[in-house]
Amino acid sequence: MSDVTVGILGAGKVGTVLGRLLLAAGYRVLIAGSGPVSRIELTIEVLVPGAVTATADVVARESDIVVLALPLGKYRSIPRSQLEGKLVIDAMNYWWEIDGIRDDLDDPRVSTSEIIQDFLPTSRVVKAFNHVGYHDLDAGPRPAGSVDRTAIGIAGDDDAGLARVAQLVDAVGFDPVPIGSLRDSISLQPGSSLFGANFTADAVRTAIDDFPATPRGQLVAATRAHESGGVADD
Amino acid sequence: MSAVPFELGLNTFGDVPTENGRTFTDAETVRLIVEEAKLAEAVGLDVFSVGEHYREGFVDSAGAVILAGIASVTDRIRLGTAVTVLSTNDPVRLYNEFSTLDALSGGRAQLVLGRASQTQSFPLFGYDLADYEALFEEKLELFMRLQRESPITWSGTVRAPLVDVTLHPTMRAGGIPTWIGVGGSPNSVIRAAQYGLPLMLAIIGGEPERFAGHVDLYFRALEQFGKPLQPVGQHSLGLVADTDDEAAETWWTSWKPMIEMMGKERGFYPPTRERYQSELLTGALFVGSPETVAQKIARMVRELRISRFDLKYDVPGLSRSARAHSIELLGTVVAPRVREILAEESVNV
Numbered sequence: 337m338s339d340v341t342v343g344i345l346g347a348g349k350v351g352t353v354l355g356r357l358l359l360a361a362g363y364r365v366l367i368a369g370s371g372p373v374s375r376i377e378l379t380i381e382v383l384v385p386g387a388v389t390a391t392a393d394v395v396a397r398e399s400d401i402v403v404l405a406l407p408l409g410k411y412r413s414i415p416r417s418q419l420e421g422k423l424v425i426d427a428m429n430y431w432w433e434i435d436g437i438r439d440d441l442d443d444p445r446v447s448t449s450e451i452i453q454d455f456l457p458t459s460r461v462v463k464a465f466n467h468v469g470y471h472d473l474d475a476g477p478r479p480a481g482s483v484d485r486t487a488i489g490i491a492g493d494d495d496a497g498l499a500r501v502a503q504l505v506d507a508v509g510f511d512p513v514p515i516g517s518l519r520d521s522i523s524l525q526p527g528s529s530l531f532g533a534n535f536t537a538d539a540v541r542t543a544i545d546d547f548p549a550t551p552r553g554q555l556v557a558a559t560r561a562h563e564s565g566g567v568a569d570d
Numbered sequence: 571m572s573a574v575p576f577e578l579g580l581n582t583f584g585d586v587p588t589e590n591g592r593t594f595t596d597a598e599t600v601r602l603i604v605e606e607a608k609l610a611e612a613v614g615l616d617v618f619s620v621g622e623h624y625r626e627g628f629v630d631s632a633g634a635v636i637l638a639g640i641a642s643v644t645d646r647i648r649l650g651t652a653v654t655v656l657s658t659n660d661p662v663r664l665y666n667e668f669s670t671l672d673a674l675s676g677g678r679a680q681l682v683l684g685r686a687s688q689t690q691s692f693p694l695f696g697y698d699l700a701d702y703e704a705l706f707e708e709k710l711e712l713f714m715r716l717q718r719e720s721p722i723t724w725s726g727t728v729r730a731p732l733v734d735v736t737l738h739p740t741m742r743a744g745g746i747p748t749w750i751g752v753g754g755s756p757n758s759v760i761r762a763a764q765y766g767l768p769l770m771l772a773i774i775g776g777e778p779e780r781f782a783g784h785v786d787l788y789f790r791a792l793e794q795f796g797k798p799l800q801p802v803g804q805h806s807l808g809l810v811a812d813t814d815d816e817a818a819e820t821w822w823t824s825w826k827p828m829i830e831m832m833g834k835e836r837g838f839y840p841p842t843r844e845r846y847q848s849e850l851l852t853g854a855l856f857v858g859s860p861e862t863v864a865q866k867i868a869r870m871v872r873e874l875r876i877s878r879f880d881l882k883y884d885v886p887g888l889s890r891s892a893r894a895h896s897i898e899l900l901g902t903v904v905a906p907r908v909r910e911i912l913a914e915e916s917v918n919v
């Protein structure tokens with residue numbers, strides 16, 4: 337039993353699955369939706385028994401680690417003052433069918449986790465859990481060492497935060513694969529060959545190595561080179 | 571559970587088929603759907619439902635019109651949607667279309683309201699995808715009131731106000747069966763229960779058993795809202811053929827290009843053949859011989875407490891003959907076999 341409290345912002349498909357996984361791994365779990373606690377009480381009682389419901393403010397304030405599992409398009413509603421100095425796991429993706437068409441979230445020059453880090457300047461943001469579908473997360477946890485263990489690519493700029501998230505990913509049943517900085521986390525986003533895939537650690541590493549050569553990787557490199565005034569290398 | 575008769579239905583998105591390598595025209599496809607619905611009735615299936623899409627390869631954009639065509643050449647099969655994208659429909663127009671369909675078909679009309687997995691209707695009709703939830707919420711409230719009270723006075727943000735309005739033709743008393751389609755969001759499950767409406771689970775990937783929690787949640791929520799018990803249904807994709815191998819091979823040939831195209835549009839990784847095989851075995855694809863598919867449907871009845879199963883039998887490019895054979899097998903072999911398995915189980919319990 338861990339004495340670490342993990343808070344989840346978002347009580348939807350991903351939030352409820354992660355809640356179950358974290359509880360099974362022995363964490364204390366707090367969870368919030370966007371509205372009043374009463375709206376998610378029954379959902380959590382049935383789908384995530386053992387988790388404690390609270391408002392987003394309280395969840396953010398009372399937790400050691402906070403997982404963002406809400407629609408990315410709503411990131412400005414995240415209670416940022418409650419997250420000062422905290423370790424924040426960003427599981428969000430730009431999904432135009434939910435978020436609407438948002439050019440600001442679909443810019444190949446910036447990863448969406450960099451946008452979140454900018455919004456939460458004093459928090460330590462680590463990208464994790466975003467590239468595996470929620471039903472694979474639900475069905476996928478395996479003990480360490482299992483040959484078919486699903487891997488989760490993680491990315492961040494803070495080594496201690498990355499190490500802690502790696503430990504958490506492992507504890508809930510997946511192989512953590514550090515893939516680089518928040519800037520690099522664009523290779524975990526929609527459009528990459530990792531996105532939606534259910535891969536083992538080796539396959540995740542291969543996909544990351546291959547990313548620059550993919551059309552998406554080339555687009556990212558070209559727009560970023562242009563931005564920095566450099567020349568795109570081909 | 572045995573008190574509720576088990577229903578087996580078909581869903582189509584109006585996927586354009588092929589025949590001997592030739593792709594059907596849109597018009598031919600529309601006419602084929604009507605023929606397939608006739609076949610579905612002839613082989614004893616219970617419900618035939620049409621989706622709502624606005625893109626190449628799918629001809630179900632005017633579902634009520636297709637259903638009206640089917641109504642006039644069938645007698646018994648019930649006629650529904652899978653799903654109606656309520657957020658971008660006008661609830662008044664929807665009422666008019668479905669009260670008319672219900673009149674025309676002698677009381678066989680029904681609906682599933684939800685969010686389709688495709689979203690082209692939003693830009694097409696001038697809606698913002700980001701408003702999806704608010705639109706659905708307000709339009710559902712209006713649509714249910716339209717079905718339950720008349721005359722009605724209503725005002726809101728999604729359409730012109732209604733002052734003492736009675737719509738015609740009037741709907742049968744209490745309205746037509748109206749299901750809520752959900753894709754995994756617990757909030758949508760709660761909403762269906764709040765309105766006391768039956769729940770249609772769209773299970774199109776992963777292990778269907780993972781929805782058992784949602785079904786628990788639904789029944790618990792009905793209880794909490796003081797609503798009477800309602801049925802739960804399941805919508806999934808698949809194909810029945812003479813053997814497992816034939817079904818797996820035929821479906822893969824047409825399904826693979828479609829899922830690859832969707833992956834490109836949304837930025838996700840298309841499934842490998844290996845992954846496809848596991849979808850057949852333990853996942854959400856109902857592809858196989860009649861026995862395989864019957865066993866799998868019966869398992870869903872057990873695990874998810876469903877009393878209705880709708881198979882989406884088409885995928886773009888699938889041959890007309892494979893579709894027809896699948897419908898035949900579903901009605902003549904799978905349906906009786908599922909009922910047989912369920913009857914055996916209820917005796918053994």
Ligand SMILES: NC(=O)c1ccc[n+]([C@@H]2O[C@H](COP(=O)([O-])OP(=O)(O)OC[C@H]3O[C@@H](n4cnc5c(N)ncnc54)[C@H](OP(=O)(O)O)[C@@H]3O)[C@@H](O)[C@H]2O)c1
Pocket residue numbers: 345346347348349350351368369370371392404405406407408410413414427428429430431465466467468469470471754755756757
């Ligand atoms: N679906 C997947 O397979 C998958 C996989 C990996 C990552 N993701 C990402 O994970 C995120 C959540 O996706 P989902 O599929 O779980 O969506 P979902 O089922 O729609 O759930 C979203 C949840 O976020 C809540 N929410 C909205 N604003 C909030 C706020 N300010 N504070 C707290 N909660 C808030 C919503 O509550 P209300 O209903 O009360 O507004 C809802 O409970 C998205 O960014 C998505 O891209 C999804």
